[in-house]
Amino acid sequence: MALPQILHSSSSSSSSIISHKSYLNPTNHYINHTTNNKFFIPPHHHRRRRKPPTSLHCSASSFSEKHHTNSPKSDDVVELPLFPLPLVLFPGAILPLQIFEFRYRIMMHTLLHTDLRFGVIYTDAATGTADVGCVGEVIKHERLVDDRFFLICKGQERFRVTKLVRTKPYLVAQVTWLEDRPSEKVDEDLDALANDVEIHMKDVIRLSNRLNGKPEKEVQDLRRNLFPTPFSFFVGSTFEGAPREQQALLELEDTAMRLKREKETLRNTLNYLSAASAVKDVFPSSS
Template sequence: MTTVRLPLFPLNSVLFPGLVLPLNVFEERYRALMRDLLKTPEEEPRRFAVVAIRDGHEVAPSSPGMPDPTATPQRGPAAGFGEDPARAFHGVGCVADAATIRERADGTFEVLATGTTRARLVSVEASGAFLTAELEELPEEQGDEAGTLAEGVLRAFRQYQKRLAGARERTLATGTDLPDDPSVVSYLVAAAMMLDTPAKQRLLQAPDTASRLRDELELLRAETAILRSLPSLPAADLTRAPTSLN
């Protein structure tokens, strides 16, 4: 088994390969991570791993931008994640490449990264200024009938979008802009659907593209049926995707 060690960035959301991730970084441990990534030359990938935090675990409050001004900040790279941080995270995440890292005058960072490949969490290390993880990168297998399934998912997704008329975010392009690669379709649809973190995590962890597309087809049909039964929805509000904060 070939593994790689990368900085670890836990989030309350799931990142998929090919998807863009904007980050507003204010916690000191993640500022340290970004300062370390900036040591990598611009022409080389500035890679880190994104993992979703399991339900019941909270991101530790920190001094600048602390959500609760009365809370006492916890310190250290594993603050808020318990004695064994690995147990606080889902076992499969996504490697990200930071295309831009901009440091603000107050020491916080504005980051734009893109998911590249899935990876399985092997171990987590908390001895430095920020968490690092040993990861096994996961190949994306197509599985049986992925192409046919992708066509069905795109048709179902269009119906789903129609039920969210007026929403301008988390939607896929139409017509000639739609991707041909079934795995790309599976990741785009997974990211665009209004699902909770556990559901998105299950899609990320699917054993192959065809399995993910089958699950998405089932989810899309169920969600569309629910939306059809409702008289109206504040779609723009429901689908608004804020910048991830950490």
């Protein structure tokens, strides 16, 4: 589904386009995907994040209420191998990877004999690597004849890098786990807020279908009984093409703040699409 434009919240000034592409990322790892109701947002000027659009496949069915059976405590400090990529992985999202760079083949050989978990962390050649990332757990893998690996990974816990342990043959860091804190507003209705975000998503999809000449059929249940926190991660994973915005959402430690930011982005997008639809009605040939 191709949406013509997604607009940022008030914290950003640029707009975006939706597209369905696969990209070769700067670290020479192909990221293959199938797009399903993704919102592609371009970079904006959030405090420090980056630029290249990349693709991450996820769907509501990829998300679960608990991402790992033995969730670590937030004050645990562990060592984690890191895989810098020009994308943002969210808890619960599915990430296919094809790996052929030598140092990451070494990492995969090690992981396949340990716990199959590594840190996916957003990076950009111009500005460096983020401090907050998400654990990717290998749930399926295939070793190809030339020693490349094809992986299917699932996002698990978020983490913050506290210390770099080594850089060769691949990055290993000490990390602490990141969890959402209780909302500062005790009367915050997270469930109602999540429902509002879902309504906005459905409206954006419905109106974009109209603009693209597609049947205006009823949009599927996007939330699928997810609790507010995993649903907020699902929504963030659909904002593709804007890794800086996604990184900002990933770093937030308040579910309500994340949902409010996503709601504002979707509302601005809906306003834009409404205006575009009105122009199309008046000037059909301009479409």
